[in-house]
Amino acid sequence: MAETSYKELSINGLWKNNPAIVQLLGLCPLLAVTGSVVNAIGLGLATTMVLICSNTAVSLIRNVVTDAVRLPAFVMIIAASVTCIELLMQAYTYELYQILGIFLPLITTNCVILGRADAFASKNALLPSFYDGFIMGLGFMVILVLLGGLRELVGTGALFANMDLLFGPGAASWELVLVDDYKNFLLAILPPGAFIFTGLIIALKNRIDSGLKARADALKEKPVKGAKRVRVTGNIS
Amino acid sequence: MALMRITSPHAHGPLSTAMVMRTVLLATLPGIVALVHFFGFGVVVNILWACLVAVGCEALVLKLRKRPLGFYLNDASALVTATLLGIALPPYAPWWLIAVGVSFAIIIGKHLYGGMGYNPFNPAMLGYVVLLISFPLEMTTWGAPLGINQVGAPGLLTALQACFMPASVDIATMATPLDLLKQNDSLLIANLWTQQPVFGRWAGLGWEWVNIGFLAGGAWLLYKRIFTWHAPVTMLASLTLLAAIFYDSGSSASGGSPAFHLLSGGTMFAAFFIITDPVSSAVSNRGKLIYGAAIGALIYIIRVWGNYPDAVAFAVLLMNFVAPFIDHYTQPRTYGHSKGGGRSS
Numbered sequence: 353m354a355e356t357s358y359k360e361l362s363i364n365g366l367w368k369n370n371p372a373i374v375q376l377l378g379l380c381p382l383l384a385v386t387g388s389v390v391n392a393i394g395l396g397l398a399t400t401m402v403l404i405c406s407n408t409a410v411s412l413i414r415n416v417v418t419d420a421v422r423l424p425a426f427v428m429i430i431a432a433s434v435t436c437i438e439l440l441m442q443a444y445t446y447e448l449y450q451i452l453g454i455f456l457p458l459i460t461t462n463c464v465i466l467g468r469a470d471a472f473a474s475k476n477a478l479l480p481s482f483y484d485g486f487i488m489g490l491g492f493m494v495i496l497v498l499l500g501g502l503r504e505l506v507g508t509g510a511l512f513a514n515m516d517l518l519f520g521p522g523a524a525s526w527e528l529v530l531v532d533d534y535k536n537f538l539l540a541i542l543p544p545g546a547f548i549f550t551g552l553i554i555a556l557k558n559r560i561d562s563g564l565k566a567r568a569d570a571l572k573e574k575p576v577k578g579a580k581r582v583r584v585t586g587n588i589s
Numbered sequence: 590m591a592l593m594r595i596t597s598p599h600a601h602g603p604l605s606t607a608m609v610m611r612t613v614l615l616a617t618l619p620g621i622v623a624l625v626h627f628f629g630f631g632v633v634v635n636i637l638w639a640c641l642v643a644v645g646c647e648a649l650v651l652k653l654r655k656r657p658l659g660f661y662l663n664d665a666s667a668l669v670t671a672t673l674l675g676i677a678l679p680p681y682a683p684w685w686l687i688a689v690g691v692s693f694a695i696i697i698g699k700h701l702y703g704g705m706g707y708n709p710f711n712p713a714m715l716g717y718v719v720l721l722i723s724f725p726l727e728m729t730t731w732g733a734p735l736g737i738n739q740v741g742a743p744g745l746l747t748a749l750q751a752c753f754m755p756a757s758v759d760i761a762t763m764a765t766p767l768d769l770l771k772q773n774d775s776l777l778i779a780n781l782w783t784q785q786p787v788f789g790r791w792a793g794l795g796w797e798w799v800n801i802g803f804l805a806g807g808a809w810l811l812y813k814r815i816f817t818w819h820a821p822v823t824m825l826a827s828l829t830l831l832a833a834i835f836y837d838s839g840s841s842a843s844g845g846s847p848a849f850h851l852l853s854g855g856t857m858f859a860a861f862f863i864i865t866d867p868v869s870s871a872v873s874n875r876g877k878l879i880y881g882a883a884i885g886a887l888i889y890i891i892r893v894w895g896n897y898p899d900a901v902a903f904a905v906l907l908m909n910f911v912a913p914f915i916d917h918y919t920q921p922r923t924y925g926h927s928k929g930g931g932r933s934s
Binding site: 535536537538539542548 | 685689697719722723724725727
């Protein structure tokens with residue numbers, strides 16, 4: 353890729369090649385920690401930071417490291433950035449760090465990160481790689497937050513609970529109780545809820561895509577209905 | 590000139606899907622009558638409201654999927670799902686509980702998998718399990734066995750109130766015999782039996798008759814050849830066998846006698862109305878034998894050593910997972926083919 357268009361990268365990361373709902377990478381944290389918005393934002397931010405760091409670093413060393421040892425080198429870089437982020441979260445958002453637990457160190461094994469390092473950063477210049485890391489992370493985070501929001505809403509009837517874990521004490525009042533006296537729908541918060549809602553989001557995306565395609569097809573010129581052409585069997589409809 | 594050629598089979602049975610479904614609905618009647626007699630009108634309200642929600646959901650999804658409405662609504666399969674779920678839910682359940690369960694069963698359990706005939710899981714049991722793990726409190730408060738002719742028993746009006754205005758009435762609830770046996774803290778089962786008036790002669794007051802009612806309905810379905818005997822018989826047999834093996838004639842650690850297990854909870858209901866579901870169970874006769882036996886064993890295992898008092902729904906869902914696997918290994922030999930699957934010479 354000689355010329356990398358930033359517009360194309362953005363569309364890819366956010367929609368066409370979204371890591372969470374198209375590539376289906378990193379499903380383990382996606383399904384495990386999206387019980388609430390705050391968890392989703394926390395993990396989404398951490399993943400995005402790691403993606404940016406690792407993509408940048410991998411892009412910098414892409415001409416130095418030989419193909420044979422590239423994967424170990426990438427994994428070392430990723431593990432190092434994950435450790436940095438983990439220490440940062442331990443320092444500044446300790447409660448959230450405890451809630452996310454094992455899923456923070458597990459970002460190392462998130463396929464999105466190694467996937468982008470190998471497929472994009474190791475072949476592209478510094479700036480596009482940086483941007484790709486950012487936009488892929490953003491695409492991942494958008495889905496995480498959407499899923500977290502849906503599950504929190506259906507599961508507890510409220511939104512943005514415990515935001516103070518991430519944004520400081522001032523955010524404690526952000527909680528929106530939409531339905532008073534809501535009977536908690538545990539299924540949405542339990543693992544099956546994650547699968548069901550992820551499936552629904554993917555279905556929605558496919559629905560929108562097929563709708564867009566149908567509209568694009570409709571705009572194209574159509575042959576006259578009922579017209580007959582030579583060497584075509586049957587009518588053109 | 591083309592001659593009309595009609596291929597065999599030339600004789601048609603009168604059993605259409607709609608016919609089968611209506612027969613099944615009819616066969617639930619004895620059990621429902623027994624339930625009403627011992628637990629009041631709650632179950633009737635459950636079933637009616639569940640049917641209403643089910644038909645609504647079914648129509649909505651059929652419209653979204655652009656399927657013929659009349660054809661699919663007419664086969665009454667949604668009504669069967671709703672009725673089975675309505676029977677399984679505790680009487681006097683609040684309206685939203687039933688609505689959530691039924692809409693989940695119809696929309697996600699049935700139509701997201703492709704609709705009638707494509708669902709890998711029994712929709713009614715799926716709805717039940719969703720409710721059980723989501724709302725454990727509401728799902729385990731079962732009405733006390735106050736017969737409809739007893740003083741203080743809730744009437745039809747109270748049942749409607751309990752369903753649609755849950756805050757406005759109090760319904761007497763009581764632990765079911767299976768619950769009590771699970772939390773048994775007396776020395777002998779005989780003590781427990783005499784202390785608790787909810788235990789009847791063999792199983793639990795009312796429960797024995799409810800189960801006998803479903804047994805009668807099931808026997809009639811068997812006579813009408815709606816399903817074969819294989820799965821129900823092996824299910825009941827394996828449940829009885831396990832209960833007989835582990836029954837130590839009455840210490841507090843005992844799991845209850847075979848008669849108790851056969852006649853309490855949802856045993857007969859499951860044996861004749863749930864595991865005989867033609868869509869989600871194993872297909873061949875040999876497969877059905879295995880399928881039923883495994884469900885019976887699972888029911889006993891989960892009842893006695895699990896966390897939930899009754900186990901029918903979990904056992905059925907677990908075996909629904911396994912049904913395709915059973916089918917793979919119990920494919921009947923096609924006529925003219927040898928046992929190994931190849932052609933015989």
